[in-house]
Amino acid sequence: MANVDSRRHSASFRDPDSWILQWGGNRILRRVPRGLLGLLGQADVAAFLNREITVGRLVAGTRLSESDRESAGLESSDGGGFLVHPRLPFVTYPYEWSATMLADAARLTLDLQCGLLPLGVELKDATAFNILFNKGQPVFVDWGSFRKPFRSDGWYALGQFHRMFLYPVLLRAIRGWTPAQSFSGRLDGVPLATVVKELGPWLGLLSPSLWLDVVLPSWLEAYYHKKPNRGLKLSAGTQLSPDIQISNLKRIRRLVDRLEARFLHDSVWRDYAVDCHYDPVAEAAKQKSVQEFLTQAAPRSVIDLGCNSGNYSKIASEIGAKVIAADGDEGAIARLYAQLRRAPADIHPVVVNLANPSPSAGWCNRECSAFLERGVADCALALALVHHLRVSSNWPIDHIVDFLGMLGGQHLIAEFVPRDDPMFQAITRLRDEDYADWTLEAWKTSLQRSFMLVREVKLPSSPRTLGLWRRR
Amino acid sequence: MLLMVESSIGYVDPGAGSMIVQLLIASCLGGIAFCRQRILAFFRRKKPGNEPDTRQNPSDGERR
Numbered sequence: 001m002a003n004v005d006s007r008r009h010s011a012s013f014r015d016p017d018s019w020i021l022q023w024g025g026n027r028i029l030r031r032v033p034r035g036l037l038g039l040l041g042q043a044d045v046a047a048f049l050n051r052e053i054t055v056g057r058l059v060a061g062t063r064l065s066e067s068d069r070e071s072a073g074l075e076s077s078d079g080g081g082f083l084v085h086p087r088l089p090f091v092t093y094p095y096e097w098s099a100t101m102l103a104d105a106a107r108l109t110l111d112l113q114c115g116l117l118p119l120g121v122e123l124k125d126a127t128a129f130n131i132l133f134n135k136g137q138p139v140f141v142d143w144g145s146f147r148k149p150f151r152s153d154g155w156y157a158l159g160q161f162h163r164m165f166l167y168p169v170l171l172r173a174i175r176g177w178t179p180a181q182s183f184s185g186r187l188d189g190v191p192l193a194t195v196v197k198e199l200g201p202w203l204g205l206l207s208p209s210l211w212l213d214v215v216l217p218s219w220l221e222a223y224y225h226k227k228p229n230r231g232l233k234l235s236a237g238t239q240l241s242p243d244i245q246i247s248n249l250k251r252i253r254r255l256v257d258r259l260e261a262r263f264l265h266d267s268v269w270r271d272y273a274v275d276c277h278y279d280p281v282a283e284a285a286k287q288k289s290v291q292e293f294l295t296q297a298a299p300r301s302v303i304d305l306g307c308n309s310g311n312y313s314k315i316a317s318e319i320g321a322k323v324i325a326a327d328g329d330e331g332a333i334a335r336l337y338a339q340l341r342r343a344p345a346d347i348h349p350v351v352v353n354l355a356n357p358s359p360s361a362g363w364c365n366r367e368c369s370a371f372l373e374r375g376v377a378d379c380a381l382a383l384a385l386v387h388h389l390r391v392s393s394n395w396p397i398d399h400i401v402d403f404l405g406m407l408g409g410q411h412l413i414a415e416f417v418p419r420d421d422p423m424f425q426a427i428t429r430l431r432d433e434d435y436a437d438w439t440l441e442a443w444k445t446s447l448q449r450s451f452m453l454v455r456e457v458k459l460p461s462s463p464r465t466l467g468l469w470r471r472r
Numbered sequence: 473m474l475l476m477v478e479s480s481i482g483y484v485d486p487g488a489g490s491m492i493v494q495l496l497i498a499s500c501l502g503g504i505a506f507c508r509q510r511i512l513a514f515f516r517r518k519k520p521g522n523e524p525d526t527r528q529n530p531s532d533g534e535r536r
Contacts, residue, residue, distance in 0.1 A: 157484050157486065
């Protein structure tokens with residue numbers, strides 16, 4: 001039998017007791033310790049987890065059967081076992097979420113911890129990377145995080161929860177930092193010192209709701225740092241009732257709600273008016289043409305580049321494709337996510353700057369995959385996009401076409417926005433260049449290097465042209 | 473700073489401050505519950521008609 005360690009996925013290393021094995025196809029295989037298998041055997045724990053799976057907040061997990069285990073050649077030392085999970089359609093990382101998505105993920109983590117504690121289970125860690133999104137809601141995926149509580153009166157992972165969830169949400173509320181900024185350069189969230197520095201000396205003291213989660217911890221850490229020889233031994237203690245911890249976590253949950261309310265209004269609703277500047281006749285014709293093009297191309301998956309509020313993502317989803325909705329504006333993704341929460345669909349919102357997409361990250365830059373590796377689809381939608389890439393990002397036409405070719409598979413639906421378009425003129429107003437190379441002919445010539453024009457529509461009441469292209 | 477009891481307990485940085493605050497909350501609330509119980513027992517004893525040696529109920533503030 002093959003040693004299970006040799007099949008361990010190199011990026012799944014943080015937990016010494018639970019890890020992902022090399023996977024293929026539609027399933028994820030996770031090695032778990034014997035203690036976890038015992039917990040899953042408890043009827044009340046299994047019932048709780050099944051309820052969470054049913055409402056879609058927890059990824060499904062079943063024990064790998066003996067026959068499958070033997071045929072896969074897997075053997076686990078010291079009584080551990082294997083769980084099988086379905087692979088979720090699209091992976092996103094916390095730095096690609098809107099702050100509203102992060103707040104939802106925070107609430108899910110707290111709800112799971114509060115629900116598990118009375119059953120004698122807790123979450124071993126509180127990292128935002130334990131959560132993926134599917135059908136417009138957060139999904140907890142790390143079954144390896146379940147264990148018997150270390151202590152009942154305090155959650156060992158609360159410090160990590162602060163760094164990964166509470167502080168980024170707080171910084172979004174008071175400083176407007178998007179999660180991309182909070183996780184910039186580090187995967188473990190915002191450290192306490194950064195939050196203290198941003199709050200400044202007065203804002204912390206004047207906000208009682210932050211005393212227990214920011215001010216007091218920072219005083220205590222400063223005190224203990226001054227006494228390097230003073231060790232603090234924490235022993236396991238599970239004989240106390242977890243009610244106090246649950247009350248504290250519910251208090252933190254209400255704090256997350258209040259902080260989110262402070263930025264929900266401006267990020268979700270205030271900027272909505274910016275969307276509605278297009279001529280209604282042209283817009284209606286464009287939607288009809290995009291729908292026809294998508295029906296003709298019949299892709300299984302679509303990536304909507306610069307999706308904004310997601311109107312075209314919804315059209316793509318209605319023809320039955322899985323849709324990746326990418327936009328660099330965190331507020332636009334927050335708007336789209338808010339709609340998905342109300343009306344779930346197979347649309348996956350992601351905040352990504354297309355001119356600088358998320359690189360691979362973490363250990364040896366192999367722990368988190370780059371966006372360009374994940375964001376591939378049968379068909380790419382480049383609507384109201386390419387003129388931004390030409391003007392704001394200064395990409396030559398060939399570079400734009402090569403980029404679009406990298407993301408879409410078989411088909412590409414692209415809208416060409418010429419120089420006499422009002423939006424083009426608006427973004428070039430202060431620029432000292434005539435963009436003489438930016439013509440429809442040059443655009444089509446460049447595309448014809450790798451694509452073949454299938455259909456073309458000149459939009460009414462607008463100088464724009466819509467094209468359906470198929471890769472040669 | 474925080475010494476771990478078991479090997480796989482401690483790979484997450486608990487944040488000394490956050491952990492201590494939780495323990496303080498637990499001990500404060502536990503202490504308040506204990507004091508409140510003592511005060512209520514004191515007033516029960518003082519009420520006219522009560523037996524002077526009323527048995528105190530064991531504190532169950534933390535073990536509900």
